Amino acid sequence: xxxxxxxxxxxxxxxxxxxxxxxxxxxxxxxxxxxxxxxxxxxxxxxxxxxxxxxxxxxxxxxxxxxxxxxxxxxxxxxxxxxxxxxxxxxxxxxxxxxxxxxxxxxxxxxxxxxxxxxxxxxxxxxxxxxxxxxxxxxxxxxxxxxxxxxxxxxxxxxxxxxxxxxxxxxxxxxxxxxxxxxxxxxxxxxxxxxxxxxxxxxxxxxxxxxxxxxxxxxxxxxxxxxxxxxxxxxxxxxxxxxxxxxxxxxxxxxxxxxxxxxxxxxxxxxxxx
Numbered sequence: 453x454x455x456x457x458x459x460x461x462x463x464x465x466x467x468x469x470x471x472x473x474x475x476x477x478x479x480x481x482x483x484x485x486x487x488x489x490x491x492x493x494x495x496x497x498x499x500x501x502x503x504x505x506x507x508x509x510x511x512x513x514x515x516x517x518x519x520x521x522x523x524x525x526x527x528x529x530x531x532x533x534x535x536x537x538x539x540x541x542x543x544x545x546x547x548x549x550x551x552x553x554x555x556x557x558x559x560x561x562x563x564x565x566x567x568x569x570x571x572x573x574x575x576x577x578x579x580x581x582x583x584x585x586x587x588x589x590x591x592x593x594x595x596x597x598x599x600x601x602x603x604x605x606x607x608x609x610x611x612x613x614x615x616x617x618x619x620x621x622x623x624x625x626x627x628x629x630x631x632x633x634x635x636x637x638x639x640x641x642x643x644x645x646x647x648x649x650x651x652x653x654x655x656x657x658x659x660x661x662x663x664x665x666x667x668x669x670x671x672x673x674x675x676x677x678x679x680x681x682x683x684x685x686x687x688x689x690x691x692x693x694x695x696x697x698x699x700x701x702x703x704x705x706x707x708x709x710x711x712x713x714x715x716x717x718x719x720x721x722x723x724x725x726x
Contacts, residue, residue, distance in 0.1 A: 456679055459485075463502060463683025470503070471510035471691025473711060474647035475629030477503050481680070483722070490676060493669065498676040500662040506684030507655030511648065513692035520648025521550045552649050555641070558610050559632055560653040563618030564660045583723040586620055590716030593634040597709030600702075605640035613639065618657060628654055630712045643704035647695055 462481060470477035478499045485495045515522045603609060613635035617628045629650055636646035671677065698704050 459676065459679040460683040460686070463506075463680045464687040465683075467503075467506040467510070467684040467687030468691045468694070470629065471506065471514075471651060471688050472647070472694040473691075473708060474633035474650040475711070476715065477506070477629070477684075479629075479715060479718075485676075494671070494673060494676055497662050497665040497669075497671055498680050500658045500665065501677055502680035502684040504655045504658035504662065505681050506688045507651050507658065509685055510688035510692050511652035511655065513689045514644075514648035514651060514695065517692055517696035519644040519692060519695045520552045520652070522553045522556065522648070522652055523550065552645050555610055555636070555645075556649045556652040558607070559614035559617070559649070560656045562611065562614035563628070563653065563657040566615050566618035568660070568664070569619075580723055583719055587716050587719035587723060589616075589620070590630050590712055590719060592716075593631060593638065594709050594711075594713030594716055596638050597634050597705055597712060599709075600705065601638070603639050609639040610636070614653075628657065630715055634708060634712050637705060637708065643701055643708065644695055644698065648692075651692075 462484065466477045466480045469475075469480070481499055482495055485499075486492055511520075511522060514520045613632060617631040617635065620628060620631055632650040632653060633646050636649065637643055641649075665671075
């Protein structure tokens with residue numbers, strides 16, 4: 453019972469932070485769970501599935517609280533079918549979905565492919581090198597965020613954000629949330645939309661990672677998966693609600709920038725000092 457309460461409480465807190473800021477669920481939980489005695493081979497798939505469930509739940513609430521618009525422009529099935537027949541599936545998707553959904557779809561779909569490829573590459577590269585690369589990249593994005601520098605939005609930039617963040621996820625298990633969230637903001641999107649889109653895009657990437665792990669190695673004990681999933685589902689709505697209460701766009705960017713800087717620095721410290 454004590455383990456259940458501690459794990460559920462930890463997952464609830466971490467999902468609350470992740471859903472409200474678009475990052476840090478696995479970054480906090482993974483080392484904590486390993487330090488307290490859970491085997492890494494059990495921690496990784498448990499975090500992936502629980503994060504996916506929490507991400508999908510948080511996405512629904514981000515949409516409900518109007519932080520992000522993930523619904524098609526029209527919800528009438530007859531009109532959607534007519535568009536599919538008249539202008540084709542690809543063109544219908546372009547015209548009939550919102551920008552937030554298209555950004556999430558772009559990042560998520562690219563992420564699934566890039567994660568698998570990166571996971572194969574990671575087998576031949578020392579982990580210290582991988583983590584150093586992630587840490588430096590995250591610190592650099594934090595500096596850009598705090599400085600207030602922005603590029604003009606383009607889909608080409610979103611493609612690069614999706615590929616880069618998913619590559620990070622595949623080679624090290626982290627670096628997705630901070631890169632996607634800060635990358636979107638730097639590319640000219642507002643903070644709330646960036647947080648909501650990141651939450652939605654990361655969920656299918658986590659599902660693919662979990663299934664890959666399940667098929668290749670299996671899961672010996674499902675209790676940690678269940679405990680973490682309960683906590684993630686509890687924390688998701690609260691995190692999305694907090695995001696909806698953010699007022700100043702400039703302050704959100706500053707807070708996110710500081711958070712990303714701390715996260716990148718922490719990755720480097722854990723790699724070379726601790």
